[in-house]
Amino acid sequence: MGGSRRSLFSVYSWVVMIFLYLPIVILMLYSFNDSRINAVWTGFTWKWYLSLFENRQVMDALSNSLVIAITSSIIATALGTLAALALHRFSDKWKAVMNGLIYLPIIIPEVLMGLSLLVLFSQIGFPLGKLTMIAAHVTFGISFVVVIVSARLSGMGDELQEAAQDLGATPWQTFRHITLPVIAPGIVASLLLTFTMSLDDFIISFFVAGPNSTTLPLYIYGLVKRGVSPEVNALSTLMIAVTILLLLISEIFRRKGMAKESNSQLPI
Amino acid sequence: MKTIIHLQNVEKQFADQVVIPPFSLEIIGGEFLTLLGPSGCGKTTLLRMIAGFEQPSSGEIFLDGKPIKDVPAYKRDMNLVFQHYALFPHMSVEDNILFGLKMKKVPSAEQKRRLDEVLTLTHLTELRKRKPAQLSGGQQQRVAIARAVINNPKVLLLDEPLGALDYQLRKNLQLELKNLQKNLGITFIYVTHDQEEAMSMSDRIAVMNRGVIEQLGTPQEIYLRPSSLFVAKFIGENNIFSQENSHLAVRPEKIKVYKKDANPELHQKTGEIVDVVFLGSLQKVFIRLDGSEETIVLAHENSEATHAWQAGERVGIGWALQDEVKLP
């Protein structure tokens, strides 16, 4: 009886998986299709990938994406880490309030966030472009960084820092030799995550992009308006692959930190 | 006999709740002083105030005659061994132990010399390259101690350092710690709620209850001459006899059990045996006194005694006058 119930669950989860991933898998398959028309499979080819790399506009969009993602992920991670460190020192009451405020950007709809940023930039008369893109991506990235780094900080507790001070480390030395290395996996995970999110973001970017700041998602969107071509499939496949890879690495770092933490007290 | 740490009317409150009422204590240089008391009586809080992680609400702490209330923890010449060791997970055993010397920028030749010395002392030489996660509880414990003593602190504070270890390991490490203290001549302030541990290691014991020292003295004084009902009950097994407005305490090993009709002149009370527990070299005899249902007296009798006591037997008990302790 229990067995049949379990198999029912596993069938169910497979159905969900297929529902989630079938469109992506089909998209990936067609990126290798020799035919220009998506509907028929005529044979395997790399040519759409090759033609991507010869396409000026694609390369420009790629370079925009990279510049924006690298810059915004570094800034967001730095600011978010500092914010998490500061938050860690708040008393419990204020911590709850501040945490709520910091998590808010994760929950509010991206459309609203994009719109409000657009309003802000036009109010202060700041020209839309790479800078506004970076600012926007930093804004939504910070929240995620704070969440990740805070988790590391509270996982590490106060004892390690106290032990360091007890051994004569000044507050700065304590931070440099103990706190930073212990939360480092969280910082690396944050960097990768914010980089990925910046690379993938469409909605917010759509609002605050200007001339010369077209990123890959915006470019793909532009292409699709003229019909889905195999190049779009190829480009999307590449982006999916990179995203999954980065998220995996980020997750590995996050877990590595956690495992270290929980092992440290346990005799083996 | 010089005072090294002097707590003067130190008081600690957490959000209006008084954890330690004004508290005074003088700790002598080179001694092994144990703070012994039930859970929650404020031992850790006291230690953390001495180490500098907690500010006293009022009062002053002196180290070698100098007030240290405003000296931050990292500038105090003492080290704390944390209850859960707090080893740095990303550093090897060696780097953990060297941490204090590195922070103080001690020359590397001297660092090396002291490291080798301490590794030998704590039997960690073979494990020096390991990470804390690859050590057993007892080994981690020794790293925590090595990391503290390498700094040659004036005072070593230890917060239940053996609490998480099993019985056998605890026994061994108790001896090692005691020897270490003797050899290095460092003042130890040792927190525990294990009275046997306190008895076997300390020069002096401060028995604490609700943030107050109930009694301060050598293990012998505390055991033989408890000065309060709390100490008499808390330390070892004891028989307490209530009198009009005072109490009498007599240790089980001082109680003599007599057959109902032998030496009646020595019987101070009479009763009936309710249970006999055999413990190898001795047997514990539980006796319900006549006239009071709940008073159970415990006597330790030699197992090789000629008479084997049986539950249900009527007996008399007595003790020598010098073995009773009068308590308020």
Ligand SMILES: Nc1ncnc2c1ncn2[C@@H]1O[C@H](COP(=O)(O)OP(=O)(O)OP(=O)(O)O)[C@@H](O)[C@H]1O
């Ligand atoms: N940061 C704090 N905030 C509020 N109350 C505290 C704090 N630290 C300790 N207390 C309270 O102070 C009292 C004494 O705590 P302490 O940790 O000193 O006890 P202890 O004697 O070390 O106990 P144990 O043997 O269980 O470790 C407890 O009632 C505890 O709840």
Ligand SMILES: [Mg+2]
């Ligand atoms: Mg404690």
